[in-house]
Amino acid sequence: QHMIDSGEEGGLGRIGIAVLTGILNFLVLEKVLEMSNPETNEEAREKENKKIVGYLNLFANCTDNLLHGLAVGTSFLSSFRLGVTTTAAILLHEIPHEFGDFAILLKSGFDRWEAAKAQISTALVGLLGALLALAFESSNDLETLLMYILPFTAGGFLNIALVSVVPELMEEKRPGPALGQFLCVIGGIVAMSLLTMI
Numbered sequence: 001q002h003m004i005d006s007g008e009e010g011g012l013g014r015i016g017i018a019v020l021t022g023i024l025n026f027l028v029l030e031k032v033l034e035m036s037n038p039e040t041n042e043e044a045r046e047k048e049n050k051k052i053v054g055y056l057n058l059f060a061n062c063t064d065n066l067l068h069g070l071a072v073g074t075s076f077l078s079s080f081r082l083g084v085t086t087t088a089a090i091l092l093h094e095i096p097h098e099f100g101d102f103a104i105l106l107k108s109g110f111d112r113w114e115a116a117k118a119q120i121s122t123a124l125v126g127l128l129g130a131l132l133a134l135a136f137e138s139s140n141d142l143e144t145l146l147m148y149i150l151p152f153t154a155g156g157f158l159n160i161a162l163v164s165v166v167p168e169l170m171e172e173k174r175p176g177p178a179l180g181q182f183l184c185v186i187g188g189i190v191a192m193s194l195l196t197m198i
Contacts, residue, residue, distance in 0.1 A: 015151045022155020026056055027163065053164045054108030054118075060156035061101055061122040067150060068094070069129020077133065096191065104165070 033052045068090045076083030098119060105115035169185075172178045 014147070018148050018151035019155040019158065022152040023159045023162075024155075025152075026060070026156045026159035029059075030056055030159075030163070051109045053160065054105045054110055054115075056156070057101055057104045057108070057160050058118055058122055060153060060160060061119075062125045063149065063153045063156065064097075065122050065124075065126040066129040066132075067153060069126035069131075070133045071129075072126075073130035073133025074136075093192070096188065104160070107168070 030052055033055075072083065072087050072090065075086035101122075102115050102119060105118060106112065110118065169178075169181050172181060
């Protein structure tokens with residue numbers, strides 16, 4: 001947002017390149033992991049490859065939580081009020097996000113306990129982000145770092161959504177559940193739009 005608001009020349013291009021880099025990196029990583037699977041039994045191989053989407057989601061979630069920790073730490077460095085506001089906004093954003101991540105992990109073959117442990121582990125990366133923020137001398141250093149990491153992470157989540165989630169939604173042939181899924185997607189877009197106005 002800082003790059004867009006400042007009118008910095010080439011800022012939008014750099015954001016676009018970082019998003020595309022995230023999408024392509026996750027695509028390549030998924031293909032490399034699928035092709036390097038040594039399993040010869042086709043059914044077992046397909047089950048293991050399905051779990052790769054869960055691992056990619058966990059990786060993207062780790063970077064997302066790291067960024068949230070950096071944002072919280074940086075905000076508290078600026079002022080207590082900004083820190084509390086940022087923390088509240090991130091919590092409001094994270095609750096539906098974590099439900100979605102949990103569903104992706106279950107769909108990828110994790111059992112509930114494995115998915116819960118994995119989600120808690122990725123949440124701990126947020127603490128690391130907050131500690132890193134406190135270690136930096138100024139928030140300007142973090143802004144420069146975040147300008148590239150945020151769009152890269154967004155690209156990773158876009159890849160997961162476009163390659164794994166949307167095709168599965170398209171398989172639904174019954175009108176009722178399809179309409180419900182569509183309304184949930186619209187509801188998510190509206191919720192995120194409202195959160196950006198806070």
